[in-house]
Amino acid sequence: MPKQFPFSFIRKKIVKSDQATVPIQCKAVQYGLGCFTGIRGHWNKTHKNLYLFRLKDHYQRLKEAAKILGMKFNYSSPKFEELIFKLIKKNGAKEDVYLRPTLYAASTMLTPRFDNPDDDLAVYMISLKDYFDTTKGLDVCVSSWRRFDDDMMSTKAKITGAYASSALAKTEALQNGYAEAIFLNRDGKVCEASGANIFGIKNNIVYTPPLHANNLNGITRRSAIELFENEIGLEVREEEFDRSTLYAFDELFLTGTAAKVAYIRSVDRKIIGTGNMGKYTGKLKSLLDRISIGEMPRYAKWLTSVY
Ligand SMILES: Cc1ncc(COP(=O)(O)O)c(C=O)c1O
Structure with a gap:
């Protein structure tokens, strides 16, 4: 199990990860209505810095996904970056990380449709080295x-x-x-x-x-x-x-x-x-x-x- 970081972002706030939950009725749970991206950050211990890989491109693809689906994504690129930075700093991450921003349909109404008023962005992060064992093929x-x-x-x-x-x-x-x-x-x-x-x-x-x-x-x-x-x-x-x-x-x-x-x-x-x-x-x-x-x-x- 990769290490989970203690804080996540949901409903416009940073909260303890175990409180970053959604109701069972919501359309993200019932119908899988949402879109996401996965972003890597690499820690350079000499530079003492964490480098996020192609953050703007991830933002752009997520924004386009929201547009394709007709979901509401009310974040500008700087606002998105700011919240990612805040979350990483709150978690004090100084290692390789993987962030998972998900725009999910928070609506608890019954109909599977994408044009809901209450779409929400959630982000959690884990520590991640290799996903596959890349040494052996x-x-x-x-x-x-x-x-x-x-x-x-x-x-x-x-x-x-x-x-x-x-x-x-x-x-x-x-x-x-x-x-x-x-x-x-x-x-x-x-x-x-x-x-x-x-x-x-x-x-x-x-x-x-x-x-x-x-x-x-x-x-x-x-x-x-x-x-x-x-x-x-x-x-x-x-x-x-x-x-x-x-x-x-x-x-x-x-x-x-x-x-x-x-x-x-x-x-x-x-x-x-x-x-x-x-x-x-x-x-x-x-x-x-x-x-x-x-x-x-x-x-x-x-x-x-x-x-
Ligand atoms: C189905 C699929 N194809 C390709 C990729 C690779 O995309 P990326 O390089 O943007 O992570 C991913 C992972 O995100 C994926 O889930």
């Missing part, structure tokens, strides 16, 4: 569950209730002895993992499914594309690929705020490349690790320091 499977299309459920908003889809795939994968599940979309093309985007490398070209393949517009995905193009010097192709292409990549890895850069050792028990972390995956991982702790001034634009 992931054994993943292609899920028997397909990813929904954007005209069934928005794939661009991180919708609370939509994570039932991820949970179905993840549960099946774990129960069958895999660490993670890869979704195909309705067209049978590779989409993403249950909570991360996917990249493959073949003959020094990087491939990742385009956003219209129904994956999330991941902030780590965007960062990886930029770093491959501008720092590592590889061509990136955002194009669809098939299940069999997956097995034949030289390198395969996941990206996500929680997942970071996690290499895939096998898909459906077929070993990818040598089964070890690929050269370019390793380069990306170490670049992102250095950037996240403020050790690459060129990318200070991606960081917000707390202290």
